[in-house]
Amino acid sequence: MAEITKAVRGTRDLLPPETALWNHVDRVVREIFRTYNFQEIRTPIFEETELFARSVGEETDIVSKEMYTFDDGVPAETLIRDVWLSCHAPEIAGRLRFNERLINEPYRQGPHEIGFNAFWNGRWTVVRPRYPVTSVDIRQIELYANEWRKERQEELSELGPIAPRLLVVTAQNGLTPEIAELAKSRAIEIESLSIADFEPPQSLTLRPENTAGVVRAYIEHNLWQRGLNKLYYIGPQFRRERPQKGRYRQFYQIGAEVIGPATAGSESPARDAEILELLAALLDKLGIKDWQLQLNSIGCADDRARYNEALGIALQPVKGQMCSDCQRRAAVNPLRIFDCKVPADQPIIEQLPRITQFLDEPCRRHFDEVQKILQALGVRFELNERLVRGLDYYTRTAFEFTHGALGAQNAILGGGRYDGLSQALGGPPAPGIGFAIGEDRLVMALGKSAEEVLERPEVYIAPLGPGMNKECARLARELRGHDIVVELGDESFRLKKSLETASKLGAKYVLIAGENELSTGVFGLKNLSTGKQQAVPRDHLLHTIRGQNGL
RNA sequence: GUGGGAGUAGCUCAACUGGCAGAGCACCGGACUGUGGCUCCGGACGUUGCGGGUUCGAUUCCCGUCUCCCACCCCA
Structure with missing residues (x-):
């Protein structure tokens, strides 16, 4: 057996003395949160896949290709106890798709779906047939069964002889007379199961970010009854992306959310300003110099709809002259065009309409007020009309703190307002604002050695x-x-x-x-x-x- | 997922156009039986990422693969 001597790709061990640095950061962070009256929340490390699809957005790269998703319910270690022949009605094929790797296209053909079911560790699972099957032909079934068994002679011989049986599964819990007749004519024993015996497994996902989990908890535990909630978290998140400087597949985020009913002040620009000032104080306290706060407002959903339309129209005549990435973005997610770094595209991008021109009156006032408070607090910021957010749930204030020492991945943290998220998940209206700091990058930006903080x-x-x-x-x-x-x-x-x-x-x-x-x-x-x-x-x-x- | 660079002792890195795999630091022991840092002497340390190919011979050349780094895509 091969020895396991390496951490999997994109993951790493944090070793002493470096862990002292992380603990130092955690300590400072918790102390700051304490003085701003935030309290800690710890949500599970995995959630239902649907939660992230609904909040982060089905079309985002995170959800469409970067999540660690798995089906709960099929045991990892399985033992074949018995092998059955089966045919099931097409209407329940979907319910049987509890192991994507084992079922695919062949099941989609013909009036009946045919495959082999194995009874593994007390659960049914399905083995993919080698050929598409287009009709219920018992002779064909027997043929496949024999082939299948021949291939697995060694494993199966340890289990003793296997009685050939026909497993029939239908939505109505029963055999069709046609199948019963066929089976009888071949003297094959029949077992009938109903669809209820095939419980679809739950699709779970390792959290790729923590805001969705916090808002889910907010709804689940009726946290709005406490008024304004100021919650923070520190913990690992998971994304299946190519490792890069400061980007790991298991990475750590420090984040906070301010969420509650609008009547508790959750929608107030004062919350935005408080969050931003907290972050400035935090970076200062950690001794991180040279950070820059980039600020923008991306308006509410209506503003964005109007803006997207205008952007689409403006792009129509010019997109042909842009780089291939931008042409793709123009079709998929026009906002992202503003991320483009190709020099030749810049003059075109400069001419495009900006989201700030499309803010309605309340959004504009909100944004103005945020800026005024920041100025009063002496928190320096830069307006960046090209700053857009990738996740679906963001509204109004969007921000990033960047730091020079981090290479191309220069954002050390990001966040924004998400006034509609709670309702999108089926909860009550609960405007909120939050941020997430990439702790891996924060530690990198510290410019401090572990020895300095080591006890x-x-x-x-x-x-x-x-x-x-x-x-x-x-x-x-x-x-x-x-x-x-x-x-x-x-x-x-x-x-x-x-x-x-x-x-x-x-x-x-x-x-x-x-x-x-x-x-x-x-x-x-x-x-x-x-x-x-x-x-x-x-x-x-x-x-x-x-x-x-x-x- | 795409492109480029790299992988040799615990760490940082050498090894010519293919010819016995090395140095510094760190580690362990001794000089010094109960007094550290300095010094001297000695010791251990490797499947050259992994697998295949070419060759009398491969760390070196070729192919594959894995991992890391940099960037792209994307993103808190």
Whole structure:
């Protein structure tokens, strides 16, 4: 068996000391959220596929090709116990498609659908027939069955002989007289199942982002009854895309959502400004310099509809001169044309209408107000009329924070308002605004080394000689109980080795504990940076270590 | 999914047009039996990403494949 020695593509291990950096970020982030009165929410790491299709948008790349989706219900480890021949009526073929890899085109043909069913671990699953079958011909069924069995002789022989049977499944729970007659004439045993025996599995997806999950939870737990909800999350997300700088298939996001009934102020521009100011404060507190806030409004759904139409008309005469990507975008998602980096296209793009020209009065006022508050707060921003958002649920305010050190993937976080999302998912009206920070990229932008935030042991205890481990364990327990970081050596180590190790670990003190010290009750405490050593009675150890911490 | 670059010791990297796979750092031990950093001496360290081909001989050339990096597509 091949050894598994590598993390799968696009995933990675976060190792110490780098994890210290991540913990540092988490700590700072939680502290900021605390002062803005946000509370943590933790949603499941997978949800029903439908949730993401409905919120993120069926047509987005995320949903159409970048999600980790799987069917719940077909056991990964299966054991063939019995093999059946089957034919089922076409109207239930859809219900049988619980394993896409096993069923495909051949099932779509003919008046009846024919295949082999295997009873695996107490569940029915379907084995793809090798040829399209166009009619119920028992002779044909037998032929396929024999071929199939021949191919799998080795696995099947361990299971003993298999009785050929005909499995009939129909929507009405029963055999058609035609099939019954055929089976009888061939002396084949018949088992009849109803459609209810084939429960379609649930399609699940590893979350590609967390806003959908939060809004789902908001609806599920009637969170609107609390008024305004200010929620944050930190956790892994999953996207099946080609790895690149700062882009992993399991990546981490820090995000927050402000959501609630409009009467609770959730629709107010004050919320937008508060979120943006929070982010500015957060980046500053993390010591990230040189960030830029790009701001735009993409209006409400109506504005966007009118704008899309105008954009389409404006593109009509000029799109032929644009790059092939843009021609494709013009057809699929015209807004994305503004992402184009091809120099030759830029003059054309400059001439296109801008979404800001199409904002209705409330949207315009909202956007103006956001800007005014930001100015009052001294948060610097740049209007970027070309900033558009890819996900379906966004409305009005859209923003990104970018950072120079991140290569082509220069966005460190992004977000915006999503006033219609709750209703799109079947919930109550609940305007909201949120953002998500790519934590992998945030850590990259920190410009700080893990060593700077790594906590070093304060005391290294060096037991000297046989029998000293016991006493030193006691000492360690005592010090740790007083919140002192202690590393413990071993009585077999020579003192030289202990000192070396302690020095490498960056410990402040070495506590020397040999037989002499034990009998006199006075221990050697050596300061590794000054090289000075003093004799400290056991009762004073804690006090001495504490007292010198500041030095 | 597409294009380009790269993969050699734990890390950073050498190895000429194909000829015994190396250095620095790190690691372990000793000099020094209870006093670190400096120094000296010694030690361990590899399926050259994986698989195939050409060759007397492949880290080197060819093909395939995997992974990483950079960019595209796209995106919080």
